[in-house]
Amino acid sequence: MSDQTTTSRRPVGRPRTKAAAGGTSELGARAEIVAVASRLFAAKGVSETTMAEIADGAGLQQSSLYYYFRSRDAILEEILGTVNRVPLEFVERLKLDGGPAAVRLHRLIRFDVAALSEFPFDINEVHRLASRQPEGFDLYWEERQRLNDEIEALVAEGVEGGEFLSVDSRLTAMTLLANDEAVQHWNRGRRRLANRAGPDAGDYTSAEIGLFLADLALRGLLARPARLDAVRRASLAREAGEAPESDI
Amino acid sequence: MSDQTTTSRRPVGRPRTKAAAGGTSELGARAEIVAVASRLFAAKGVSETTMAEIADGAGLQQSSLYYYFRSRDAILEEILGTVNRVPLEFVERLKLDGGPAAVRLHRLIRFDVAALSEFPFDINEVHRLASRQPEGFDLYWEERQRLNDEIEALVAEGVEGGEFLSVDSRLTAMTLLANDEAVQHWNRGRRRLANRAGPDAGDYTSAEIGLFLADLALRGLLARPARLDAVRRASLAREAGEAPESDI
DNA sequence: GTCGATTTCGAATTACCATTGAAAGGACTC
DNA sequence: GAGTCCTTTCAATGGTAATTCGAAATCGAC
Numbered sequence: 420m421s422d423q424t425t426t427s428r429r430p431v432g433r434p435r436t437k438a439a440a441g442g443t444s445e446l447g448a449r450a451e452i453v454a455v456a457s458r459l460f461a462a463k464g465v466s467e468t469t470m471a472e473i474a475d476g477a478g479l480q481q482s483s484l485y486y487y488f489r490s491r492d493a494i495l496e497e498i499l500g501t502v503n504r505v506p507l508e509f510v511e512r513l514k515l516d517g518g519p520a521a522v523r524l525h526r527l528i529r530f531d532v533a534a535l536s537e538f539p540f541d542i543n544e545v546h547r548l549a550s551r552q553p554e555g556f557d558l559y560w561e562e563r564q565r566l567n568d569e570i571e572a573l574v575a576e577g578v579e580g581g582e583f584l585s586v587d588s589r590l591t592a593m594t595l596l597a598n599d600e601a602v603q604h605w606n607r608g609r610r611r612l613a614n615r616a617g618p619d620a621g622d623y624t625s626a627e628i629g630l631f632l633a634d635l636a637l638r639g640l641l642a643r644p645a646r647l648d649a650v651r652r653a654s655l656a657r658e659a660g661e662a663p664e665s666d667i
Numbered sequence: 668m669s670d671q672t673t674t675s676r677r678p679v680g681r682p683r684t685k686a687a688a689g690g691t692s693e694l695g696a697r698a699e700i701v702a703v704a705s706r707l708f709a710a711k712g713v714s715e716t717t718m719a720e721i722a723d724g725a726g727l728q729q730s731s732l733y734y735y736f737r738s739r740d741a742i743l744e745e746i747l748g749t750v751n752r753v754p755l756e757f758v759e760r761l762k763l764d765g766g767p768a769a770v771r772l773h774r775l776i777r778f779d780v781a782a783l784s785e786f787p788f789d790i791n792e793v794h795r796l797a798s799r800q801p802e803g804f805d806l807y808w809e810e811r812q813r814l815n816d817e818i819e820a821l822v823a824e825g826v827e828g829g830e831f832l833s834v835d836s837r838l839t840a841m842t843l844l845a846n847d848e849a850v851q852h853w854n855r856g857r858r859r860l861a862n863r864a865g866p867d868a869g870d871y872t873s874a875e876i877g878l879f880l881a882d883l884a885l886r887g888l889l890a891r892p893a894r895l896d897a898v899r900r901a902s903l904a905r906e907a908g909e910a911p912e913s914d915i
Numbered sequence: 916g917t918c919g920a921t922t923t924c925g926a927a928t929t930a931c932c933a934t935t936g937a938a939a940g941g942a943c944t945c
Numbered sequence: 946g947a948g949t950c951c952t953t954t955c956a957a958t959g960g961t962a963a964t965t966c967g968a969a970a971t972c973g974a975c
Contacts, residue, residue: 464796635884
């Protein structure tokens with residue numbers, strides 16, 4: 420297809436009549452389109468984003484998009500194809516790292532909130548669109564279910580190991596994941612509710628929100644809530660690259 | 668405008684050529700349109716719902732919708748005008764009922780989840796649409812902010828009264844409300860993740876989910892988690908019309 | 916039967932948007 | 946210089962959807 424030669428000063432092909440809105444990227448047209456589409460999908464919603472807008476953002480005319488992508492949905496599928504990979508890879512990393520289920524769950528929630536704040540679209544909308552045309556979204560659903568199952572397994576491990584109260588681990592997983600997603604919605608966009616008053620008061624960072632959420636959830640799950648401080652410390656230490664606390 | 672005379676057998680005006688999809692309602696065309704639009708907005712998203720579909724559902728031709736509503740957005744505004752009223756009224760009721768902040772919060776979460784399961788649209792989408800055209804949505808945003816503030820005040824009351832841990836009440840309010848909203852999304856629609864396996868295993872009811880969520884949240888907030896059972900009992904007793912438990 | 920009010924239809928308009936296909940404009944090779 | 950390849954533009958098509966507007970079809974009053 421279209422690969423730029425890395426030795427050329429200017430790409431082969433007819434010259435563009437306008438630059439990309441964010442400056443011409445070195446990534447090539449295809450990646451530019453994906454990046455612009457991601458941003459627009461997130462800001463305006465998938466349904467309300469037009470091909471003309473995507474083209475504009477990428478510094479192309481609308482029809483050029485079809486040289487790289489079969490259709491509008493193909494762009495969405497491309498984006499969807501990578502979305503679950505990030506959290507699933509983090510889950511794999513948690514398995515390698517080991518440690519108590521509570522610490523791992525705490526870390527996962529914080530990670531998830533941070534990742535979702537960078538999410539290229541409103542997940543509710545995507546799910547709705549995907550439900551109506553299943554072709555092309557199979558991988559997305561499969562990975563999404565796996566992510567859900569992993570969290571469920573993690574909660575179940577905590578329950579069985581006596582770290583957590585005897586909760587329904589499936590419902591817990593659903594709730595936690597849903598909360599991560601919802602919080603990303605409120606922490607984004609033009610109108611921010613429930614954030615600090617005033618334009619200069621600053622808003623909650625996604626790290627703050629993630630930590631708050633992880634604490635609240637863990638406090639609600641721990642068989643011994645008094646362990647929360649130790650769990651939080653171990654969780655934060657992991658991300659700072661320190662050695663994990665022992666015997667919590 | 669259009670008011671049906673209550674004494675007439677059949678409404679004045681040209682007869683319809685088809686019945687409303689859900690049977691002809693006694694409410695009149697305007698209310699029918701609102702009801703159908705609400706259902707479709709919820710099922711398909713606001714952006715993806717067409718005027719033709721709404722008309723079809725109401726047993727009218729498309730252009731008839733404009734006799735009753737100025738535009739598509741006017742239908743949405745009509746629906747939005749009532750949405751926050753239900754939870755806000757419940758909040759008022761909580762104030763009248765009194766009782767510990769923990770019990771009131773528990774009841775509110777359960778109520779909110781139940782109400783949101785009947786919500787006539789995906790709230791994320793509406794917020795996105797409303798952000799892009801502020802005219803007509805002022806009341807909605809005002810009420811939405813009030814609801815948020817009320818929950819924040821309730822949490823703050825619990826914190827000050829020593830019922831809850833010293834949490835950021837604003838961030839807590841945002842989190843709880845967001846979670847209610849997100850859970851409604853997963854408890855609706857065609858593809859249900861993280862629900863019980865199998866087609867006959869049954870899914871979580873919104874009451875189950877609401878109770879779970881209320882318990883999890885309160886367990887995470889209570890200064891003395893051991894009080895949760897009593898809080899739950901008092902919360903459930905309220906809804907069953909029994910006298911509230913005293914001295915919890 | 917006529918008239919006014921109400922409700923609805925049907926046809927049309929307008930705008931928008933996804934997509935197609937031919938042609939243009941450059942680099943590179945022979 | 947011609948031809949090939951790649952990339953992009955331009956013009957157009959076809960379809961869809963929101964909205965407009967004139968007229969039809971009914972009821973009720975007189």
